[in-house]
Amino acid sequence: MSLIPIASLSQGTYIDENALQPAQVNTYWNWQDVHRADQYLYHLEGLRDRNSTSEERAQFIRNELANLGLRAATQNYTFTASSGLLSGVNAYAIMASPRTPSSEAMVISATWRSEVGKEPYNLRGISIVLALAAFLKNYSLWAKDIIFVIGDGYLDGMQAWLNAYHGTIPPNLETSLLEYTSGVIWTALNIDYSGHSFSHLGVFFEGLNGRLPNQDLINSVRLISHYTGGVPFIVYDHLEPNDFPDRWQTTSILANAPDFIRQSPQLQDFEYRAKNIVRHINYQARGKPSGAHGLYHKFRIDAITLFAVPATGPHGFLALGRIVESALRTTNNLLERLHASFFFYLFTSPGTFMKIGKFLPSAVLVSAAMMISGLGDWVNAGWLHEAVTENDREEAAAGGPSSKIQGKKMVRWRMRRRPLLRPIFTVLGTHVMGLLAFNLMRSPIFVENHLAASLLLFGALTILPFVFASLPDRTPEVAPFSLLLKSFNLCLASIVISTTSLLNFSLAAILAITLAVPLMYSSCSRSSPPRIVSLAKYVTYSFLAWGWLFLRDEVKQAIWNWEVLGIWFAPFICIVYGPLVTQAGVVSLQP
Amino acid sequence: MHWLQHLSRHCLLLLACLSALTLAIPQEERVSNFFGRHTGTSGHTNNWAVLVCASRYWFNYRHMANALGMYRTVKRLGIPDSNIILMLADDTACNARNQFPGSVYAKAGRHLDLYGDNIEVDYRGYEVTVENFIRLLTGRVDPSVPRSKRLLTDDRSNIFVYMTGHGGNEFLKFQDNEEISAFDIADAFEQMWQKKRYNEILFMIDTCQANTMYSQFYSPNILATGSSEIGENSYSHENDNDIGVSVIDSYTHFVLEFMEGINKTSQVSMQDLFSSYDPVKIRSHPGVRSDLFQRPLESALITDFFGGVSQAEIFPVIEDADTTTQHIIRVSSPDHVVPPDPVSPQAHNGQDFDKANATAVMPQKDAVALDVRWRDIRKWTSIVIVGFLVGWVSLVR
């Protein structure tokens, strides 16, 4: 798994969809439009300085867009999450493209807040969107309507707008359907330009629950920013080692390493790629979108965020405007929904990526190993007593597919029923417990006094399985409950990992790391350890499983993500991860 | 010698318009018998052009431009629209992505609009399929297909077939999802020959590995040329940055360039055209296949295929003749082999349309009530029957 960043493993990107034809057009965005953008920026800064309400901001934007002759409107929304209400106002406008039935559309959006850079407000992003609206409407070559959306807040506004646009309004969102709508949206560009001016253009692409946009989109924007805008294109805001070495030194962890390490290009490159992948895994494993673009993915819209990496130059509105114009021409060329290129990939550097075939095995191998050892345990459980004694009834007791007795049917059933059913119910029990815990965590009580509640919950989650599972096997003859449980546990975990690995590789990788070791070594030795040791082991396991309850902000954030954005991370941890580790703990508890 | 040729051609013209006045086939036969086949010149009395742009999508603009360039040339050289079958798999001129609506340009400078304001596309969009193309050539079309979509040729017709699109070794892709193979075209031509549907054919194709497309021909009097050898791509010539796509393929570009110098009366021969090919400029090796062609290329004039024999002032008569005799011809079954009408079974469907309206459109109230009662009756009978069955079964022991 740690080999992934190695350069030779990844291959160069290329564009698969013929229709895109990136960077093949003249762009007409010029200083006049930049001036217009500056004017918008001036007004927006005014709004920011007299920290106006969302209502005022939205009204201002709506009016500006309406003055351009576009169909503009605002949208009020209110989310009710367990952590409280959250409301705001979006503004949007639809530019109906001439000569078309307007059954297709593309989106340029910017959100009021920005969370990547240091600047909290994405004023320049918004003003360039407005200026683009004024600029683009003078051209008749748009085959798709263009929708300009200014989302309030960071993610919530865009989420509300998208839900309203697609008419899928969840019960905890209070908003009205949009006044104006257009056709199907295939692609969207989200612009995050919070700094004063920028040196690089960074792309953010992770979406909800680890969904990635089609790679063609990223690649064509990369080409455009190279050839049309002349702006270096990077992944996230990670500068490449070779350009801007001075700033590289400050950010690198190799900075204070001995010279020969610091200078070696391979290591620098490795570190750079590793950084990208870690960042990627950090986003994807939590299923957390790395920007407002991520919310589009839920609606099968391929979207990315263009982040203007803050710097003291050289680029500004002019370059960004050109790039966006050209990018829109490219997406305008699309005749079909993006389907040709990859949806599963790892970006190791802007120019290179890894196919799924390359990185998937690393997770699948782990799960396969767990599956095998699980099956091994199953067989052991079956054959366990045979070596010890020749007594028939124990053979019978051994149960499993291998007991070799003809007569005494009734007896054998009774005895082989217990070892199978108890582990099954333990497994089910733990998962149900996780489900209950999750629902509990969403209750307002929990949110208010977090520490006490989480302590209680943790205690409960620790004690319950203990009480339930620590009662020893009645008859010494049956296959030990712990062994069966372990084999079930391992098989289950391996299934989970292998199925997750395709949907959300990062999550699978994390699981493979966190689950493999504890589950494999939950019951290591035949000789039963002293009680106290196993108890300690159990407690550590339950900490592994539920310890995160005490990270207040993390929990709160995760729950909010689930309730507002529908990110599966929190329920997954509660219902799948926690119980699995708890089962391992129960196993470790058994003599 | 030349004046003789002219003379002969002129009386041919005369006869052409005479015969065209009433499109009665036997007369045509008589005419052709009178002249006999293959004197030194191409003994043709009318010219036809089939121009196919097989590939769809906006980014294939250049293929549309190829076909349209040819269209403009043959039209300029005097083949009337009624004798040109133009197949365009997509509409670039009025595509919303086109910055210059209603126009298609073949040069980056955008000096010459190929679309103009007088154009007739006979097959467009999804109609451009392999089946339709083969049916067009062999004349096996549905009787209801209008004349403008038929290739009404005879054994006196010289046909210029031009195809362009994305292709490969011995195939050409239509609409990017179905292929026509070299064998299909070869067999179609053979059928045409047997059915006396052509006198001579000039087959020109611009696609990747184009020369493989005519490798399978075996019918006489076919002169074929293509843009590139096997294993060779045909490249686009240039790209217009306002249209945003490449506008023409280089082989066609140079052919058209050559054609610009031709006019209706010029005596330039096919040989001159072929010798004008320059693999360096075209960036692929164009090929010529003339073994089936029975005349020396030097004596085969460009205008034998590109130019119309009949001069401009005669077409109106022909057109009028066409239109006046149109329904007569419809009535008298033409010589085409006619497959059974695929949509004729609609006939009784028609009735149930109207029946449906009778019921669907706002039924009267009493009718509704009666209908409801009848439904209930049906329902209850079925239930009673089943209930009875169950009861009986549970009683019987």
Next chain:
Amino acid sequence: MRWGTIFFALCLSASSESVTSYTNNVPPGESGERYDEDLFIRPLLDGRVATTFTFTTDLLGNVSRQSESSGQHYTLFPLTLGQILREYSIAELHLTLNSGKWNYDHWGYPDDPSVGTGAELWAWMADGPSSTIDERWTGLRNALAGLFCASLGSLDTRHTSSPSTVFPISFSSSIPHGLRYANLPSENVCTENLTPFVKLLPCKSRAGLATLLNPQRIFDADWHGLSIHLRSTEVGTELKLGVQAVFDPVRLSGGRRRDWSFRLLFDRIIHDSCLVATSSVVRVQIPDSGSHTLSPASVVDDNLTAMYNLMTQAPLDVSMSWPHEHTFQYPHVHESRLTPLSIQRTLHGSSQIHGHLFIALTNNGHHDIVVGYFENLPALVTLWMHTMEIKVDGTERNELISNVSYRPHQVLANGQKSPSTFQAILTVPASSTLHLSMEISRAFLKYTEHPPDAMRGWDLPPAILFPVCEPAMGICGMQNTSAGMRDRMYTPTLLIDLPTPDFSMPYNVIIFSCTLITLIFGSIFNLLTRTWVIVRVED
């Protein structure tokens, strides 16, 4: 040809002129023909300009009945159409080719009601003994396809329905007539359609209003469409050829001004009039607000239209300008909705298999409006009628819908599926919005049935709102009052993408499935057939 016809036209126009001069605008006697052309220009609120060309040819003495009447004697009436008329015994024929989306809110009612995107064809045909209506319909489709270079041939039974209440026949006759209606939203209109269209005019594009039909400009207009309306009246047959276009001078002038002129819009002016025309006028509607100058100046009649007669004012370039405004200020849309109804039709839901068809009708007036609603959906979409919901601001109002008639699609004898039609009468309460939503699911097609660009999806034809005035329906929409619906309205089209199979590897699928099946089959039969034996193993 040209010289021929011109000469023809000349001598003929002389005669027709003499006729008209004697009996000025009294319809000439039997088997006479007259030709009028008219251009109506409406400056719109949002700076755009709506232009409507209408070329009317009246053929007096009814031809369309007896099949083999004097066909060749047409002088003005286009010959080809005449033949079609006779051959398929057409009583009424409407063909429109539009592109763009008509913005009712800003542009008001179009002068020609049929503005549905794409191709729309409907015809009333007499049900003759010689051939059934459907045979005639097929023939008609192909004939028109050949005539107008449009792929109308594909308007086959998958798109054809017969909604006689939406498109009522305009006259009553003894012979039973049948209606066929079909639309093809993905059809586009371009020069190859305009060329034959112009050729139907007596003066072609050399004289008269048709001079202005410059394809490069017409097809650059925000909305443009061609229409052919052919209907038999009591006195004879009336042919209306129409071209509608909505230009955007603001866009043409780079976002600055809304001044327009023939030169600007069409890049041409009218040099001479068409002599055979009985009347040839240009009418300009004068906006009631704003200080504008119109040149050449003209008398403005009471309903604010300036009239130019082309016969007298031959070289003509009308232009209108707003000298006092530096840049055009767009009016804010909320206060200006020109039609009593605003329509929104969208597909909700993000899944590829299931969704909601959602229609929002906003009544801008102060009276309830009663409208008919008509959907003609191809079989790729299944409407789930039992999920139909009618809501007015959030509350169920099922009493607002009546006379629901739904016909699911059915498999026809030729294997194709007829479209499903849904028709109902809706009552939209005054100044409120009515939401009609139905669940739909999308068909799973065989991979051969998908179009070349399968990933794009399919265009769903526009739905139609029509005024209800058939007394048969009991209720009658209030056309008489201003609040009522004046004419048919078309909703925008929708793009719906079906779930696609994989197109690259049918063979693999076939192979895999067969392998699995044979594997299981083989092992089972292997077990069943072979006998059991006990072999002793020596160790």
Next chain:
Amino acid sequence: MESPLFLPTLAACRLLLAWVQLPVLDGLQLDHQLTSPLTSYFRLKEGLWLYHHGVDPYLGGVLKHSPLFLSLFSTVSPGRVAWALSDIVGAWALVRIWHSRQQLGQSRRDGLVGAAYLLNPYILLPSLASSTSTFENAVVLLTLMFAAEGRPSPALLALALSIHLSLSTSLLLVPVLMLLVTSPTSRLASPRPFGGSYWMVFKYASEFVVYWSVLVCAASIMAGGVWNWMHESWGASLILPDLTPNPGLWWYFFTEMFDHFRPFFLMVFSTHLAIYIMPVCIKFQHDALYAAFLLLGILGTFKPYLTLADPGLFLSMFAVFPEIYPYLRHAVVTALLHAHASLLLPLFHALWVIEGRGNANFYYAASLVMGVAGGAGIVDACFAGMRIAIGNGSEAERGKWEVVQQ
């Protein structure tokens, strides 16, 4: 679990579940794993709407259910209670089958047998998604129960009904007839030639035909015609007009099939189902119930418009044949395969049509896994059912000999 109260409590819980309103359930109704066009309640409701509005419900290819469902649901409109009840009836029937196979009134294993049906997710989820396959399963189980208890007329009526509801159940005709004339007790260990009298078989067969034709008449009366409903409901499983995805093997095969081969392969697939009847019935003539069990397994794998309920029935019936457990070769592997399939199917389905980042092949692959799992189950059951006849010798000579097939 041994307690006699276990089953009633379980049933009570199932009933309670019918009243609980979960937001998830609405989503389930349209799930392709749980409901097929032939069994989806959603389509049935649409059919009812059409029926009430005077349109022939079998016109649009929407309704593929039997007309009897129409008449039932248009008279009474049962909530989800009906599904709960039919589940309970099915469980009860399964327990009764178990009893009659053991020839005893009560056993401590009843609870397990009942739970195997009520708690089986493959059974539970479809009935929560209110798919009519729940009723079909219950009727099939009733058929077997009556047959096992030697009550011919009810058995034959139930059989007629189940065949009427879903045509492919007609595989069960032969084994049920055999079961009626033999005893249901387990003869697997001691095979013997078929003992029943053929005359009786013929008699029962003719009785069945009577019931079946009466049902058809009732249905035709309801539908106001014969052809349209037969074509829609029975024809659907023969000519596969609707290519909605399901866990089975048919839909994608015929999506990708070339048009001119389609009829041929339709014929092949249908006959392939029928091929199994005779061999299985001959091989297991001594234990007709087991033959029926195996055929249910075949159905649960190769049925057109498969839903999870079909393999679910097969898996639940394992509980009735405990004697074969020791002879199952790879029970765990089968279980794991099923676990994988049941996780992969919904995930890949979502990946394809909801998220749009995977294509149909993903889901097809998952359905292949499902097929493999089903096949493994059948093969294993088939093997064990015959292997048991030889049994294991005494302890002493373990390892001395092996049992093989030649």
